[in-house]
Amino acid sequence: MLGRFSSRLAVSPVAAPAVSFPPPPPPTTDPAPPVPSVEAVPPAAALPPAEKPAVTSPPAAPSESGPNAALKDKILDAKIRLHRRLIEELNLAALEKLPEAELRREISGIIAQWVVAERLPLNAKELDGFVSEVIDEMTGLGPLEPLLKDPTISDILINGHQNIFVERRGLLEPVPSLFKDEAHLLRIIQKIVSAVGRRVDESSPLCDARLLDGSRFNCAVRPIGVDGPLVSIRKFSKSKLSLDRLVEVGAIRPPMAEVLAAAVKARITTIVSGGTGSGKTTMLNALSAYISHTERLITIEDAAELQLQQPHVARMETRPPNIEGKGEIRQRDLVKNALRMRPERIILGECRGEEAFDMLQAMNTGHEGSMATIHANNPREAISRLEQMIGMAGLPMSQTSIRGQIAAAVRLIVQLQRMSDGKRKVTSVAEITGMEGDIIQMQEIYKWVRTSTDPDGTIHGHHVATGVRPRFLHDLVAAGVNIPGHYFDPSRPL
Numbered sequence: 001m002l003g004r005f006s007s008r009l010a011v012s013p014v015a016a017p018a019v020s021f022p023p024p025p026p027p028t029t030d031p032a033p034p035v036p037s038v039e040a041v042p043p044a045a046a047l048p049p050a051e052k053p054a055v056t057s058p059p060a061a062p063s064e065s066g067p068n069a070a071l072k073d074k075i076l077d078a079k080i081r082l083h084r085r086l087i088e089e090l091n092l093a094a095l096e097k098l099p100e101a102e103l104r105r106e107i108s109g110i111i112a113q114w115v116v117a118e119r120l121p122l123n124a125k126e127l128d129g130f131v132s133e134v135i136d137e138m139t140g141l142g143p144l145e146p147l148l149k150d151p152t153i154s155d156i157l158i159n160g161h162q163n164i165f166v167e168r169r170g171l172l173e174p175v176p177s178l179f180k181d182e183a184h185l186l187r188i189i190q191k192i193v194s195a196v197g198r199r200v201d202e203s204s205p206l207c208d209a210r211l212l213d214g215s216r217f218n219c220a221v222r223p224i225g226v227d228g229p230l231v232s233i234r235k236f237s238k239s240k241l242s243l244d245r246l247v248e249v250g251a252i253r254p255p256m257a258e259v260l261a262a263a264v265k266a267r268i269t270t271i272v273s274g275g276t277g278s279g280k281t282t283m284l285n286a287l288s289a290y291i292s293h294t295e296r297l298i299t300i301e302d303a304a305e306l307q308l309q310q311p312h313v314a315r316m317e318t319r320p321p322n323i324e325g326k327g328e329i330r331q332r333d334l335v336k337n338a339l340r341m342r343p344e345r346i347i348l349g350e351c352r353g354e355e356a357f358d359m360l361q362a363m364n365t366g367h368e369g370s371m372a373t374i375h376a377n378n379p380r381e382a383i384s385r386l387e388q389m390i391g392m393a394g395l396p397m398s399q400t401s402i403r404g405q406i407a408a409a410v411r412l413i414v415q416l417q418r419m420s421d422g423k424r425k426v427t428s429v430a431e432i433t434g435m436e437g438d439i440i441q442m443q444e445i446y447k448w449v450r451t452s453t454d455p456d457g458t459i460h461g462h463h464v465a466t467g468v469r470p471r472f473l474h475d476l477v478a479a480g481v482n483i484p485g486h487y488f489d490p491s492r493p494l
């Protein structure tokens with residue numbers, strides 16, 4: 001069995017090179033470095049014992065004492081050694097071509113032999129877990145794989161290889177690092193960015209990419225990442241939260257959800273505003289469910305995250321410049337192009353620059369009901385951000401005419417916030433009613449009132465109607481939706 005494995009996956013029998021701990025990062029960080037072919041893998045037991053890695057950061061070993069602890073240490077140490085040798089010496093390129101089941105069989109065989117030779121008391125389950133780790137390393141994204149597979153994790157944040165945090169239920173928590181050293185993390189990063197035809201190094205240390213499962217990836221390596229590579233991953237959640245689900249988790253009250261859904265149906269142009277990770281994309285996706293199935297929709301995003309359920313959706317994604325700095329396609333190009341594609345509505349994943357002007361033009365010229373998200377902390381700020389962004393387009397427009405454009409185009413702002421206890425809430429629903437002089441008029445329809453905070457940080461509060469009846473109600477009636485008057489009564493609980 002070993003013979004079959006080694007003939008195809010030839011490895012070098014030399015001892016693993018010592019891995020130096022940074023700085024500086026080692027120059028060879030290819031995902032699949034060419035390994036010279038040799039005849040055969042020496043039987044695992046005959047491998048010269050690999051030196052203990054200079055720096056390993058396995059999950060913190062329990063601080064027990066006695067024979068049990070010694071045994072655990074031995075297993076851990078053996079695992080690290082084998083792991084290291086397999087990763088460094090196997091011909092990864094050949095391995096990746098094997099079908100998953102065959103690969104697993106091959107690797108399990110080798111590991112089983114090695115475990116016997118080392119007299120490691122691993123049970124079947126532990127052996128299986130170990131095999132998975134090794135396979136993840138070879139064909140997947142190594143220590144990132146279990147985090148990517150864990151559905152309770154929404155973000156993965158790495159500040160240098162030893163410092164990893166994940167976000168679960170809105171709160172950040174540290175996780176033990178499984179990266180062997182900085183070179184290991186860099187190798188995984190190169191593997192990810194090579195999928196978008198990039199390499200990160202000192203001369204181009206920043207990169208955006210998308211993982212195979214659709215997750216958003218960003219990295220900044222040395223010298224920009226001062227303490228080593230910085231990685232941020234926003235995981236793609238397959239099950240997007242619906243508006244009903246947002247009601248269930250307390251992000252919004254049912255009457256508010258009904259008003260928002262009706263506004264989307266009635267083509268009231270809406271902006272979703274919020275800070276980083278406040279749930280903007282989630283809300284945009286949830287609202288989009290109420291768009292009629294007869295409309296042609298065009299989505300424009302940096303990384304396609306929206307999952308529109310309508311049958312007629314044209315999805316477009318921006319493209320970063322290539323390694324020579326050429327070929328970039330920006331959001332603005334796509335918004336302009338979308339206008340030639342006969343859209344009924346344009347959905348812009350995130351409005352953050354010069355495309356704001358074209359987007360507003362579109363909203364003002366027969367594409368009512370278009371939607372976008374914006375990075376701002378309250379509806380007023382969302383408007384001033386829009387103003388600034390239109391300014392970026394470099395057009396000779398006065399402030400009053402910019403504001404006039406905004407007031408004519410945008411009618412509803414849904415504000416989101418991620419609270420310090422990790423919960424996401426709609427904190428304001430505001431309507432833009434027009435201009436008075438050169439000031440954009442806005443009225444709040446619903447808001448979140450915070451009442452108290454528990455010692456453990458849990459925040460209490462409730463949503464209230466402000467008593468203002470939105471002016472767009474008559475558009476809702478015209479679209480055939482009747483909203484009961486008491487939905488806007490501040491004296492009744494929502």
Ligand SMILES: Nc1ncnc2c1ncn2[C@@H]1O[C@H](COP(=O)(O)OP(=O)(O)OP(=O)(O)O)[C@@H](O)[C@H]1O
Pocket residue numbers: 154155234237241246249251274275276277278279280281282283423424425
């Ligand atoms: N109301 C909610 N309750 C619980 N989780 C939520 C809620 N809204 C969003 N989430 C989760 O929070 C994470 C961030 O959401 P989302 O991507 O929508 O935020 P965002 O504001 O678009 O972030 P970014 O600024 O990075 O684009 C996702 O994993 C999402 O599933």
Ligand SMILES: [Mg+2]
Pocket residue numbers: 280281282350
């Ligand atoms: Mg988003």
